[in-house]
Amino acid sequence: MRTLITADHVLAHDGSGHVELRDGAVLVVDGRIAAVGSADELASEWAGEVDEHVALGESLLMPGLIDLDALADIDHLILDSWSDAPESARLEWSAAYFADGRHDVLDPAERSTMRRYALTQLALHGITSLMPIASEVHSAWAETHDDLADVARIASELGLRAFLGPSYRSGVHVAGDDGAVSVAWDDEEGRRGFAEALRFLDTVAALDDPLITGVLAPCRVETVREELLAATARESAARGVLVRVHALQGLDERALIMADRGTTPMGLLDRVGLLNDRTIIAHAVYLDLHSEVDGEDRGDLAALAAAGVSIIHCPLTNNRYAFLLERLSRYLDAGVNVSLGTDSFPPDLIRGIDAGVQLAKQQHGDLSRGLLAEYVEAATLGGARALHRPDLGRIAPGATADLVAFALDDLRLGPVEDPLRTLVLTGTGRDAHFSMVGGRVVMRDGAIPGVDVDALRREGQRIFEKLRAAYRERDYRAAPAAAGAGAAGELFPPVFPVASTRVPRMTT
Structure with missing residues (x-):
């Protein structure tokens, strides 16, 4: 499998450290990086010989993040x-x-x-x-x-x-x-x-x-x-x-x-x-x-x-x-x-x-x-x-193709000065929209194939509420479980008090 990935900014590795490539490209062959260079040059060299061209546009393509x-x-x-x-x-x-x-x-x-x-x-x-x-x-x-x-x-x-x-x-x-x-x-x-x-x-x-x-x-x-x-x-x-x-x-x-x-x-x-x-x-x-x-x-x-x-x-x-x-x-x-x-x-x-x-x-x-x-x-x-x-941790020939791209085309990011400074100053990890691990695409267009995020969010919230409520019987500051739901509320007070009755209507 040959995949050519192009982006306006590529954080490549020149053998001594990370360097930025403008209008860069990465060629991935069978899970490894085969070539890194100019988008125009690699696209011309491999014209008709790649199985897929992933054009990321105004993005920063960098090594996949390691947590x-x-x-x-x-x-x-x-x-x-x-x-x-x-x-x-x-x-x-x-x-x-x-x-x-x-x-x-x-x-x-x-x-x-x-x-x-x-x-x-x-x-x-x-x-x-x-x-x-x-x-x-x-x-x-x-x-x-x-x-x-x-x-x-x-x-x-x-x-x-x-x-x-x-x-x-x-x-x-x-x-x-x-x-x-x-x-x-x-x-x-x-x-x-x-x-x-x-x-x-x-x-x-x-x-x-x-x-x-x-x-x-x-x-x-x-x-x-x-x-x-x-x-x-x-x-x-x-x-x-x-x-x-x-x-x-x-x-x-x-x-x-x-x-x-x-x-x-x-x-x-x-x-x-x-x-x-x-x-x-x-x-x-x-x-x-x-x-x-x-x-x-x-x-x-x-x-x-x-x-x-x-x-x-x-x-x-x-x-x-x-x-x-x-x-x-x-x-x-x-x-x-x-x-x-x-x-x-x-x-x-x-x-x-x-x-x-x-x-x-x-x-x-x-x-x-x-x-x-x-x-x-x-x-x-x-x-x-x-x-x-x-x-x-690097984009260089011979490295494993673990890659991530962050979008830089959102107006809320402001003007792009340096791609990394812009991402860190005004963006978040949520700007990730493409990733690849070992040459396999994990995320495309901000979505993970096969994952129902809405269902996962709903079930995650339910599980979170169950975990939260369980602190009533486990934490040393909580009242006994028999005290009911109020005990959990004492452990986790809201930022502002929750009104116990309907807020009165206010008029001028």
């Missing part, structure tokens, strides 16, 4: 990042809920629909490669082999490239009646989850699907027993698989690890053998240099860089939860590989890039810092390096 902390549920962040009450806190299981009987809020069919909803959202926002993250708060524990087998099936049907492994943990954050948070342990669940994760690796190997790669995905580092983290490192080395772990993400994490294990989160990762180039750390915010830790660089960045560890920066989530990675340029200058993640709703890396650039400029107090190029490279080349996939 390594990709939203795979519906309610992540929407419900617990808005309250301005002094006593507000993250939604947590109550200690009583942990002790009295956990259960899945959704049935298997609803969980599958939720995943299809989430992966469709990723595709519609221009994501072509993903490593998903889902909240476990609405599950009986963490993810299972069958959960991720379902994600693999959906990703393959949609045509997305997915790096998958079920989450596993030995403990969970719970809050007592006073709101104090601790970790409640269930070691049998931890061992069972790890066994499920290893079984999933075997399942992926048997699938032999080029779009699906197995990884190990332990939960937040403070909720996984040290022996399980060490076993994760051993299996990663033996099987040559990647590990993504959430670490260095909060001061509470740091305090728990120092109290329980006598070391810092970095020290723990080193001790269990997870400081190596197969490890990808989600967030990596609270290093020694952070102003709320030591406030100076005492070697954490150098240790990450020397080990070849990659990090996943999630600017939108960091901003909304107010745990801020300080000055991304310091990580890059130290040689740390940085990739990007969405981690929460909306799964929009364009908005994430914009948030990251703005934050970096504010932190530096210098408009010349927080370069847009650094963030675009993190969403493409940085993700590819983290995945050990040099064939991804």
Whole structure:
């Protein structure tokens, strides 16, 4: 199959870095990029020899976006990042809920629909490669082999490239009646989850699907027993698989690890053998240099860089939860590989890039810092390096044809100055209108073939409402379930009070 794709702007790779081609073209042959160059020249050279010509017009064609902390549920962040009450806190299981009987809020069919909803959202926002993250708060524990087998099936049907492994943990954050948070342990669940994760690796190997790669995905580092983290490192080395772990993400994490294990989160990762180039750390915010830790660089960045560890920066989530990675340029200058993640709703890396650039400029107090190029490279080349996939993240001959195009012809975008600056300053991921993974078209004209988005939206809203209502029995601040629907309303107050009676008619 030969496909010629032309666009007014193409973000190509010249062997040393990204470059912009005006009136560019990309020739895709059997899933790989065969040629990149002038639209006129390639169209003339291959006249009559291509099976399809995709003319994108006033668009930016660039490498497919790589999201390594990709939203795979519906309610992540929407419900617990808005309250301005002094006593507000993250939604947590109550200690009583942990002790009295956990259960899945959704049935298997609803969980599958939720995943299809989430992966469709990723595709519609221009994501072509993903490593998903889902909240476990609405599950009986963490993810299972069958959960991720379902994600693999959906990703393959949609045509997305997915790096998958079920989450596993030995403990969970719970809050007592006073709101104090601790970790409640269930070691049998931890061992069972790890066994499920290893079984999933075997399942992926048997699938032999080029779009699906197995990884190990332990939960937040403070909720996984040290022996399980060490076993994760051993299996990663033996099987040559990647590990993504959430670490260095909060001061509470740091305090728990120092109290329980006598070391810092970095020290723990080193001790269990997870400081190596197969490890990808989600967030990596609270290093020694952070102003709320030591406030100076005492070697954490150098240790990450020397080990070849990659990090996943999630600017939108960091901003909304107010745990801020300080000055991304310091990580890059130290040689740390940085990739990007969405981690929460909306799964929009364009908005994430914009948030990251703005934050970096504010932190530096210098408009010349927080370069847009650094963030675009993190969403493409940085993700590819983290995945050990040099064939991804670039438009160059020999690379895999994972591509996305963003429309630049909407009046609301304003005049096109530089295609990337225009997209990030005034656009969003919703401007994606074409994508291709491994040479297969995933999205065309802003639609994904075979997906009924209206039905998916309606069912997604129903599932969201069910998840929201279930917090009445799980969160430590909620009244008992017998209190009825009002309890959920107290957990999630509206921006303005909802009128209990009809608003009186107002006249002049």
